[in-house]
Every structure is written in C-alpha cells, then in structure tokens.
Amino acid sequence: MHVIVLGAGVVGITSAYYLARDGHQVTLVDRNPGAALEASYANGGQLSYSYVxxxxxxxxxxxxxxxxxxxxxxxxxxxxxxxxxxxxxxxxxxxxxxxxxxxxxxxxxxxxxxxxxxxxxxxxxxxxxxxxxxxxxxxxxxxxxxxxxxxxxxxxxxxxxxxxxxxxxxxxxxxxxxxxxxxxxxxxxxxxxxxxxxxxxSADCYRFSIGLLARMRAAAPENRCLFDTSIQGLRVRQGEIVGVETSAGLLQADAYLLASGCDSARLARPLGLALPIxxxxxxxxxxxxxxxxxxxxxxxxxxxxxxxxxxxxxxxxxxxxxxxxxxxxxxxxxxxxxxxxxxxxxxxxxxxxxxxxxxxxxxxxTPSGRPILGHSPYRKLWLNVGHGALGFTLSLASGRALADLIGGQSPFVALDGFTLPGGPGKAGASAC
Incomplete structure (x- = not known):
C-alpha cells in the first residue's frame, strides 16, 4: 500500500517509520526544507510518559x-x-x-x-x-x-x-x-x-526524528520525502480522499495520514471537519x-x-x-x-x-489536551493530530497505532477517548 504522510514533524515521522517497517510505500510531504524543523526542533526534551x-x-x-x-x-x-x-x-x-x-x-x-x-x-x-x-x-x-x-x-x-x-x-x-x-x-x-x-x-526530539527518517528512507528505495512542498488542500470525491494538492502538483496514494501539526485544522476545514486545534x-x-x-x-x-x-x-x-x-x-x-x-x-x-x-x-x-487519532469520516483519510506539548512523548504509540489501523490491524494501543466521532462538522476527541 502507498501512504502519503502529511507533515514531517516527530508525529509524522514516527508514523512513516512504522508504516515503512510494515512494508508500505511511504511518501512524506512537508513545507519546510527538512524534517522536524517546527514544533519538534528544540522542544523540552522530556519524555513524560507518566506526568500527563x-x-x-x-x-x-x-x-x-x-x-x-x-x-x-x-x-x-x-x-x-x-x-x-x-x-x-x-x-x-x-x-x-x-x-x-x-x-x-x-x-x-x-x-x-x-x-x-x-x-x-x-x-x-x-x-x-x-x-x-x-x-x-x-x-x-x-x-x-x-x-x-x-x-x-x-x-x-x-x-x-x-x-x-x-x-x-x-x-x-x-x-x-x-x-x-x-x-x-x-x-x-x-x-x-x-x-x-x-x-x-529524556532525548533530543530533532535528532530522534532525523534518525528515524533515515531508517524509513532506507527501508525501501521507493520511500521518499518531498520537502519544500506546500500542502494546499485535499481533493475529495464522493466521500473519499483522492489526492493532495501541493506546490509539486497532485499527489495520489492508497491512503493519506494527516499529521501536519497546527496546519491540520486548516487542511481539514474545507472538508467540514472542525478539528479543535x-x-x-x-x-x-x-x-x-x-x-x-x-x-x-x-x-x-x-x-x-x-x-x-x-x-x-x-x-x-x-x-x-x-x-x-x-x-x-x-x-x-x-x-x-x-x-x-x-x-x-x-x-x-x-x-x-x-x-x-x-x-x-x-x-x-486541543482544549482538553487529548490528541485526535484514527479514521476520519472520509475514506482513506487518517488523523494523527493535536498532541500539544506531548508530541514527542506520545509520538511512538500514536504512530504505531495509526500504522496498524492503516494496515487493517487492531491498534497496538486502544484509541478510545481519542477518535473523531461522527461525520463532517464534528468537533472531535477534545470533548469530555
């Protein structure tokens, strides 16, 4: 399966790493000239698994x-x-x-x-x-x-x-x-x-991300990264995502994973998805x-x-x-x-x-502090967004679970409490 991952921060990269490990072809797309150059670049370095x-x-x-x-x-x-x-x-x-x-x-x-x-x-x-x-x-x-x-x-x-x-x-x-x-x-x-x-x-999130990215690219020659590529929108046909409009043209795949940090809300808005990010x-x-x-x-x-x-x-x-x-x-x-x-x-x-x-x-x-993970109301579109200050801490479990779901498997960890309910217009997993 070919999967396009939108966003090359630590959340997108861990998702891409696990997808590549599972044998999928991965294309990673980001507007920056390299990986992990925004919220992942120089964060606090703490992996706070228990202090959440x-x-x-x-x-x-x-x-x-x-x-x-x-x-x-x-x-x-x-x-x-x-x-x-x-x-x-x-x-x-x-x-x-x-x-x-x-x-x-x-x-x-x-x-x-x-x-x-x-x-x-x-x-x-x-x-x-x-x-x-x-x-x-x-x-x-x-x-x-x-x-x-x-x-x-x-x-x-x-x-x-x-x-x-x-x-x-x-x-x-x-x-x-x-x-x-x-x-x-x-x-x-x-x-x-x-x-x-x-x-x-504790660890350096940037160096961690760069290291996993190198391993994702080495997993198969068809795995690639499109940097300096702005993501303009998602193309929809009859409730299904059929492509991504980018500055490099239309990109198409078998599945699409949205992991674009704060930009995720903008990309989801034209679809009628009110992501509270x-x-x-x-x-x-x-x-x-x-x-x-x-x-x-x-x-x-x-x-x-x-x-x-x-x-x-x-x-x-x-x-x-x-x-x-x-x-x-x-x-x-x-x-x-x-x-x-x-x-x-x-x-x-x-x-x-x-x-x-x-x-x-x-x-x-998100207002509550919970990320939004799992399937969207649109076929072929998956969500791994809204991690706030816990992006580095939660990235591996989020990425592993999304790779499982995209591959048709039960997720490594249960995602109840994080999924987006209902269809277009819903506010998402942030509600309590």
Missing part, C-alpha cells in the same frame, strides 16, 4: 487573572481577531473541570505508557539511533504547599490507573528533592517539595553545559513557572511558556529573557548562558 495531567484542570481558574495581567506569566493570552481562537479558549475553559481532567489523564496515561514500551523496544531494535537518550527520571518541583498537596492527590489517582511494574511516583519534601538532584540546591529555600518519577526519559506557542533556549556538577542529571520541571530542564549530552535545554496568540513563530525577546532569567536563578553555574540558541515553536493543542 493536562493544562486544562480546575486549578486554572484562580490563575486566570494573573495569567492575563502579568507580562512574565507562564501562560499568556494575546487576543486576536480570530473567532477560532475565542472558540478554542471557551472550549478550554469548559474542559477545566475535575471530571474532564481525570478522564483525559486516564487516556493519556494509557498512550504514554504504550509509548514508553515502544521507545525501549526501539532502542534495542535501532541501537545506533543517536538522540541523546537518557533514562534520566523526572522531578517536578513545587513552590507552594497547596500545589504540592494537589500533586499528592494526582499521584494517588494515577496509581490506581497504571498496571506497570516499573511505574512508581514518590512525593518528596524539599530536602529529599535536593538529595535526589543536588544541582537544585540554589532553590532550596524556594521549593516545598516535589514528585519524583524514576521511569521517565490551536497553537500554544512555546519557547526554549539551549546552552552548552560549563559545569556538569552544577547541571541537573534528572529531567526537572518547575511546576509554578511551567519551565522544564533537560540535559541533552553536553547541553542544557530550558523550555516552557504557552502564548495563546496566533500563528507567528517569531521569538518574542521578553519571553526568551524570562526563560533565561529562570535558568540563571535555578542553575546559575550549570551552563554558559552567554551562548544560548533561542527557539520558538507552535504546539498543536
């Missing part, structure tokens, strides 16, 4: 006013003359309910732990995959007692959902956090505790580590600041922030300055902060 609680939860409500008013807020809303932005925000607020958040967590944990199994299998199958992988474990630190208590309840809730002998989470006090990660000593007086998850990993703009900086003893070994998340830290070989990756304000990928200097100030405060001697590489990318988010 969505942004949309009841704790958002008391934070709304500070988020709206503070220029250094970790989440910032910049209103646009775009009804889709306002619709997404209203749907997001509707998802900030305990029942919805718990249901989303349950589904994301299933997908996350499936990805964890696949990652470890992949590293055995592809031992030469060079992506700065580390079985680092993750420590989420909290700056106030109420947030830590909420985290404790979340840990207890998740323990009843995961049947995995390797999974455990431990709630620590401040001293125990510093004991687990001595590089956090500079924050000793500011953190009240944390949650340690030993089973989490809107960009959450995130930022990162990467700095060379100058003192390995002062840099974190664990993957660290500062919960209040919504900032993550990961060691990727000899570099420190610092990422975070969510700007809800349109499709521009331009780096806002003040947002990058916020990241830099937080990194200097948390790990002052860890890296050479005079030599940073700054980046901004658009995370394709």
């Amino acid at each position: 609680a969505p942004l949309a939860d009841p704790g958002v409500w008391p934070k709304l006013v500070p988020w709206l008013l503070s220029p250094t807020s970790p989440v910032r809303f910049r209103p646009q003359l775009d009804p889709r932005q306002w619709r997404w925000c209203l749907q997001f607020l509707a998802a900030c309910r305990g029942r919805c958040s718990a249901e989303t967590t349950r589904h994301l944990l299933r997908l996350g732990h499936a990805s964890r199994r696949l990652m470890h299998e992949l590293l055995i199958r592809e031992p030469g995959l060079d992506c700065a992988y580390a079985h680092s474990g993750k420590l989420v630190v909290y700056r106030d007692a109420a947030a830590l208590e909420n985290a404790r309840r979340q840990v207890e809730f998740q323990q009843g959902l995961v049947a995995d002998s390797d999974y455990r989470q431990e709630v620590l006090d401040s001293a125990a956090c510093i004991n687990r990660e001595p590089a956090l000593d500079g924050l000793r007086r500011k953190i009240v505790g944390g949650v340690h998850t030993p089973s989490e990993d 809107y960009p959450l703009k995130g930022y990162s900086l990467t700095a060379p580590i100058s003192d390995p003893n002062a840099a974190p070994t664990l993957s660290v998340t500062d919960f209040q600041r919504k900032i993550v830290y990961a060691r990727l070989d000899g570099q420190l990756r610092v990422a975070g922030i969510a700007d809800i304000g349109g499709y521009s990928r331009a780096i806002a200097p003040q947002r990058l300055a916020t990241l830099l100030a937080e990194a200097r405060a948390a790990f002052p001697a860890a890296a050479n902060y005079e030599q940073i590489e700054g980046w901004a990318g658009l995370r394709p988010a």
Whole structure:
C-alpha cells in the first residue's frame, strides 16, 4: 500500500517509520526544507510518559487573572481577531473541570505508557539511533504547599490507573528533592517539595526524528520525502480522499495520514471537519553545559513557572511558556529573557548562558489536551493530530497505532477517548 504522510514533524515521522517497517510505500510531504524543523526542533526534551495531567484542570481558574495581567506569566493570552481562537479558549475553559481532567489523564496515561514500551523496544531494535537518550527520571518541583498537596492527590489517582511494574511516583519534601538532584540546591529555600518519577526519559526530539527518517528512507528505495512542498488542500470525491494538492502538483496514494501539526485544522476545514486545534506557542533556549556538577542529571520541571530542564549530552535545554496568540513563530525577546532569567536563578553555574540558541515553536493543542487519532469520516483519510506539548512523548504509540489501523490491524494501543466521532462538522476527541 502507498501512504502519503502529511507533515514531517516527530508525529509524522514516527508514523512513516512504522508504516515503512510494515512494508508500505511511504511518501512524506512537508513545507519546510527538512524534517522536524517546527514544533519538534528544540522542544523540552522530556519524555513524560507518566506526568500527563493536562493544562486544562480546575486549578486554572484562580490563575486566570494573573495569567492575563502579568507580562512574565507562564501562560499568556494575546487576543486576536480570530473567532477560532475565542472558540478554542471557551472550549478550554469548559474542559477545566475535575471530571474532564481525570478522564483525559486516564487516556493519556494509557498512550504514554504504550509509548514508553515502544521507545525501549526501539532502542534495542535501532541501537545506533543517536538522540541523546537518557533514562534520566523526572522531578517536578513545587513552590507552594497547596500545589504540592494537589500533586499528592494526582499521584494517588494515577496509581490506581497504571498496571506497570516499573511505574512508581514518590512525593518528596524539599530536602529529599535536593538529595535526589543536588544541582537544585540554589532553590532550596524556594521549593516545598516535589514528585519524583524514576521511569521517565529524556532525548533530543530533532535528532530522534532525523534518525528515524533515515531508517524509513532506507527501508525501501521507493520511500521518499518531498520537502519544500506546500500542502494546499485535499481533493475529495464522493466521500473519499483522492489526492493532495501541493506546490509539486497532485499527489495520489492508497491512503493519506494527516499529521501536519497546527496546519491540520486548516487542511481539514474545507472538508467540514472542525478539528479543535490551536497553537500554544512555546519557547526554549539551549546552552552548552560549563559545569556538569552544577547541571541537573534528572529531567526537572518547575511546576509554578511551567519551565522544564533537560540535559541533552553536553547541553542544557530550558523550555516552557504557552502564548495563546496566533500563528507567528517569531521569538518574542521578553519571553526568551524570562526563560533565561529562570535558568540563571535555578542553575546559575550549570551552563554558559552567554551562548544560548533561542527557539520558538507552535504546539498543536486541543482544549482538553487529548490528541485526535484514527479514521476520519472520509475514506482513506487518517488523523494523527493535536498532541500539544506531548508530541514527542506520545509520538511512538500514536504512530504505531495509526500504522496498524492503516494496515487493517487492531491498534497496538486502544484509541478510545481519542477518535473523531461522527461525520463532517464534528468537533472531535477534545470533548469530555
């Protein structure tokens, strides 16, 4: 079977990799000059299989006013003359309910732990995959007692959902956090505790994507990548996708997989598919580590600041922030300055902060935090979209499941809670 995969970020590439492994012919199409150059390029580097609680939860409500008013807020809303932005925000607020958040967590944990199994299998199958992988474990630190208590309840809730002998989470006090990660000593007086998850990993998403792409292309000579190729639309005839209109002309195949990140909503709209995807703009900086003893070994998340830290070989990756304000990928200097100030405060001697590489990318988010996976209402069109900040984490399970479905097999992991219900005009799996 010939499958055209639309989008060469980590989600599209993992899908293409598994399709090629299964013996399908794959054509990967992307508007960029190379692979993984948008949201996958310099993300946080964390593989958070167990820490998947969505942004949309009841704790958002008391934070709304500070988020709206503070220029250094970790989440910032910049209103646009775009009804889709306002619709997404209203749907997001509707998802900030305990029942919805718990249901989303349950589904994301299933997908996350499936990805964890696949990652470890992949590293055995592809031992030469060079992506700065580390079985680092993750420590989420909290700056106030109420947030830590909420985290404790979340840990207890998740323990009843995961049947995995390797999974455990431990709630620590401040001293125990510093004991687990001595590089956090500079924050000793500011953190009240944390949650340690030993089973989490870290890796460079860009290098991971490039490595899998090389293996996809090597699987068969007919597998190819069409870069610098803009995707203009999908051609439909009698409820079936019959081609993709691109700057290189009409492309045709036996099946089509939409994995175009934030652009997916635009491509689906003329079909009457209202995919509830809107960009959450995130930022990162990467700095060379100058003192390995002062840099974190664990993957660290500062919960209040919504900032993550990961060691990727000899570099420190610092990422975070969510700007809800349109499709521009331009780096806002003040947002990058916020990241830099937080990194200097948390790990002052860890890296050479005079030599940073700054980046901004658009995370394709649904209001609830659940991606949309599986068959569309149109024959031959499949969806692997809307992963938000968990694209790297969930990419393997999503890609494996879509390759299974396209090949007529039962998916590696159950996709209930992620599928698009009904026909054209439906809002999708984001609803709770």
